[in-house]
Amino acid sequence: xxxxxxxxxTALLGRSLRHVTRSxxxxxxxxxxxxxxxxxxxxxxxxxxxxxSGAGVGSYVDYLLPGILxxxxxxxxxxxxxxxxxxxxxxxxxxxxxxxxARTAVLWAHVLTSLVANAISLAMVVAVALLMGFRxxxxxxxxxxxxxxxxxxxxxxxxxxxxxxxxxxxxxxxSAFSYPxxxxxxxxxxxxxxxxxxxxxxxxxxxxxxxxxxxxxxALLEGGTVGGDLGVALAWCVGILVVAYAVATxxxxxxxx
Amino acid sequence: MTAMIxxxxxxxxxxxxxxxxxxxxxxxxxSIHALLGSNGAGKTTLVRILATLLPADGGSATVxxxxxAAAADDVRRSISLTGQYAAVDEVLTGRENLxxxxxxxxxxDPRGLAAALLARFSLTDAGxxxxxxxxxxxxxxxxxxxxxxxxxxxxxxxxxxTGLDPQARIEVWDAVRELAARGTTVLLTxxxxxxxxxxxxxxxxxxxxxxxxxxxxxELKALMPPTEVRMVEHQPSLEEVFLALVGTPTPDTxxxxx
Numbered sequence: 277x278x279x280x281x282x283x284x285x286t287a288l289l290g291r292s293l294r295h296v297t298r299s300x301x302x303x304x305x306x307x308x309x310x311x312x313x314x315x316x317x318x319x320x321x322x323x324x325x326x327x328x329s330g331a332g333v334g335s336y337v338d339y340l341l342p343g344i345l346x347x348x349x350x351x352x353x354x355x356x357x358x359x360x361x362x363x364x365x366x367x368x369x370x371x372x373x374x375x376x377x378a379r380t381a382v383l384w385a386h387v388l389t390s391l392v393a394n395a396i397s398l399a400m401v402v403a404v405a406l407l408m409g410f411r412x413x414x415x416x417x418x419x420x421x422x423x424x425x426x427x428x429x430x431x432x433x434x435x436x437x438x439x440x441x442x443x444x445x446x447x448x449x450x451s452a453f454s455y456p457x458x459x460x461x462x463x464x465x466x467x468x469x470x471x472x473x474x475x476x477x478x479x480x481x482x483x484x485x486x487x488x489x490x491x492x493x494x495a496l497l498e499g500g501t502v503g504g505d506l507g508v509a510l511a512w513c514v515g516i517l518v519v520a521y522a523v524a525t526x527x528x529x530x531x532x533x
Numbered sequence: 534m535t536a537m538i539x540x541x542x543x544x545x546x547x548x549x550x551x552x553x554x555x556x557x558x559x560x561x562x563x564s565i566h567a568l569l570g571s572n573g574a575g576k577t578t579l580v581r582i583l584a585t586l587l588p589a590d591g592g593s594a595t596v597x598x599x600x601x602a603a604a605a606d607d608v609r610r611s612i613s614l615t616g617q618y619a620a621v622d623e624v625l626t627g628r629e630n631l632x633x634x635x636x637x638x639x640x641x642d643p644r645g646l647a648a649a650l651l652a653r654f655s656l657t658d659a660g661x662x663x664x665x666x667x668x669x670x671x672x673x674x675x676x677x678x679x680x681x682x683x684x685x686x687x688x689x690x691x692x693x694x695t696g697l698d699p700q701a702r703i704e705v706w707d708a709v710r711e712l713a714a715r716g717t718t719v720l721l722t723x724x725x726x727x728x729x730x731x732x733x734x735x736x737x738x739x740x741x742x743x744x745x746x747x748x749x750x751x752e753l754k755a756l757m758p759p760t761e762v763r764m765v766e767h768q769p770s771l772e773e774v775f776l777a778l779v780g781t782p783t784p785d786t787x788x789x790x791x
Contacts, residue, residue, distance in 0.1 A: 280639075287636040295624050298663075367620035371679075374584040374614040376606060377637050 281378040288372075288385030295359060296393050302355055303393055307400045309458075310348040314340065314401070317467060318408060325468055337410045342493035343466020344405070345398055346486055349430050350457035352397050353437040354450075356390040360441030361450035380525055383438055390434040391427065398426060413499035421496045421506070428513035429489060433457060435520035442527050466490045485512035537562045537687050537718040538583065542592035545578055552578045554742035555592065560735075562686075565709065565719040567733035569726065569775065574739045576722040577617065580689050583720070584614040597686055613680035617692045620676065623665040627656050627675050630664060634682040650678040654708065670701025677708050681717075688712060690721045694728060706731055726772045736771075740779050 296303060314337070317325075322336040363369045363382070372382050402410070414422070436453065444450035461467070463477065464486035470478045481487055488508040495502045538560035545553040552575045560566040570576050581587040583596055585605040594601045597611035622630050628647050635643035651660040654674045664672060673693060680688050690709065694702040709732055713719055723729055729736050730750060737747040746753060750771060757769045757777065 283639055284637055287633060290636075291622065291625065291629075291633055294629070298624055366623075367616045368622060370586060370616055371614065371620040372637070374586055374609060374612065375634075375637055376609040 278378065280376075281381055284378045284381035285384045285388070288381055289388050292359065292385050292389040293392060296389060303352075303396050304400075306352045306355060306393075307348060307397045309351055310344050310397075310401050311404050313347065314344050314405060314408065335409055335411075337405055337408050338412070338497065339494070340467065341402070341405050341410055342490045342497065343461040343464065343486070344401060345426060345493070346429065346461050346466065346489060347458050348397050348401050349394055349426065349433055350454050350460075352394040353390055353430065353433045353457075354454035355393065356386055356434050357437040357441040357444065357450040357453060358447060359389075360386050360438060361444050361447060364442065380528065383524065383528055386438065386441075387431065387434045390437070391430055394426075394430045412497040414497050415499065418496040418499060421502070422493050425489060425493055425496075425506075425509055425513070428510065428517070432513045432516040432520060435517060435524050438524040439520060439527060442524065460484060460486045461490070464490055485509070485516070488512055535562050536560065538566075538594075538596050538720060540579075540583070540592070540594045543579070543582065543589050543594055544591035545575075545582060545587070545589050552742055553582075553589075556739070556742070556744055558737055558744055558747070560718060560720055562718055563713065563716045564734040565713045565721060565732050567729035567736045568720060568722045568739055569724070569729045569736055570722075570739035571724060571779070575742050576724075576739055577691055579739070580614070580691050580720070580722055583608075584612060584689055585609055586614075611685055612687045612689060613682075613685045614689045615676050615680045615691065615693060617695060621664050621672060621679065624663060626661050626663055627651060627667070627671075627678075628660040630675060630679055631682060634679045638683040640683050646682060650681060654678045668701070669697050670704050673697060673701065673705050674708060677705065677712075681712070685717075687718045687720070690719060692722055692724065694723070694725065702728075726770075726775055730771045738775060738778055746778050 317340055318337050322340075325336065360383075363386075369382055373379075412419075436457075440453035441450050463473075464470070464481050464484060466486060470481040470487060473481055488505050489512065492502055492505040492509040495505060536559045538558065540556055540558040543553050543556040544551070556575070556579060558566075558568075558579075568576050568579065578587065582589050583594055583601060585601055585608050588602060596608045599607035599611065601608050622633070625633065628644075628651060631647035631650050632643045635646045640646060648657075648660075651657045654677070656671060656675060656678070659667060659671060664675065667675065677690070677693070680690075693709065694705050697705065706728070709719060709721065713734075721728075721732060733750070735747065735749055736753060737744050738753075739745075746756065753771065753774050754769055757774055
């Protein structure tokens with residue numbers, strides 16, 4: 277890792293962090309939908325949702341929070357795609373590329389900014405959940421695990437967002453990729469246990485990344501044993517990350533040689 | 534005179550569309566060279582190749598002695614590009630934009646450099662305001678100021694006054710003249726004939742992917758038939774020279790960065 281890359285990324289990170297701090301409304305906006313869902317599902321639908329006898333005695337907000345956190349990330353990374361799209365279309369990426377700047381520093385600056393912005397959004401959602409009665413018996417190590425999984429998931433999805441930002445031809449197109457990501461938790465164990473779903477749906481739900489990630493986070497927050505979910509969750513994150521990173525960097529090198 | 538930009542037989546096509554069909558060009562150190570042509574003539578494509586943003590299909594080009602294909606990093610250290618659409622960061626202030634470029638070029642004292650450039654381009658008062666509040670002319674001046682950070686010996690100005698009002702255009706012209714006075718080599722693309730006439734030491738006319746005429750304003754004017762004897766002496770304007778060389782205005786598709 278050259279000092280050129282580190283210096284360039286640091287300079288560009290300072291720039292994109294200013295974009296975030298000068299439009300705090302974007303960070304708040306990304307938390308409105310997940311918080312609304314949290315309220316809706318806990319206070320409106322929650323009473324009718326049967327978590328099954330094996331689901332434990334925890335309140336529904338405890339059950340729901342991991343999925344809501346993933347939705348928060350899905351809606352947060354859409355802003356990364358949008359910001360990158362504006363940079364490409366506005367010509368400032370062109371300017372950086374005609375300078376002696378490390379090739380992928382522009383992308384890394386956006387990705388690291390996404391981690392910071394999502395960390396703020398996630399903290400806000402957790403704060404609301406605490407007000408709603410969310411409690412966790414997780415120790416510091418388990419919390420560290422939760423933060424680690426969320427960071428990996430954010431990193432993986434942000435590289436997917438980079439692809440969308442580079443490929444999009446309109447601002448709406450840049451952020452539209454996140455709709456499936458926001459929707460995916462609904463067909464997972466995030467809201468209701470998968471064994472309540474009809475066969476094919478349950479089978480899809482059990483084999484898509486959100487279920488493994490949600491189950492792993494839930495187990496960590498409950499202070500229980502995590503089991504194989506953690507491995508599957510991390511494998512999904514790393515897999516998505518590696519593929520998205522490879523595609524995004526190739527795309528970036530190709531779009532303007 | 535040494536050549537700061539030297540282009541030989543440069544070719545580039547996009548799909549079936551041959552945008553550059555063997556361009557030859559030589560720009561001397563410290564001169565302002567205008568590349569004149571209609572939309573679609575290939576001006577932006579040529580500049581993007583010289584700025585290492587686009588590979589050529591054929592031919593060769595060197596900038597400040599470095600080959601654009603083989604030594605792209607050395608070229609990037611020697612140039613600055615000011616694009617057709619002012620590529621400045623709207624959210625940041627003018628000062629922050631300049632500091633950012635200085636930090637990216639890893640120069641000592643970015644804040645001092647930024648302050649000096651703001652003063653030089655009469656932007657000191659606006660320096661701490663977000664660029665989104667700037668007028669078109671101020672934005673373009675900031676854009677040029679950002680290109681000067683680190684004093685690169687070669688500057689590409691791609692249509693620097695497109696979309697500016699006359700007052701702002703004069704401001705940019707003054708800035709460009711000052712650049713050349715300090716010894717910077719400037720390659721300027723423009724579709725405004727008056728701009729080439731006002732600023733350029735030499736003018737190259739790019740038409741349908743080739744340089745069809747090149748010289749000083751006087752040399753280009755001499756290409757026209759001798760002045761006719763009339764009651765009023767008629768000096769050909771550069772516009773007439775241009776249109777005579779190019780023929781009818783071309784309905785070609787507009788050039789797009791791709």
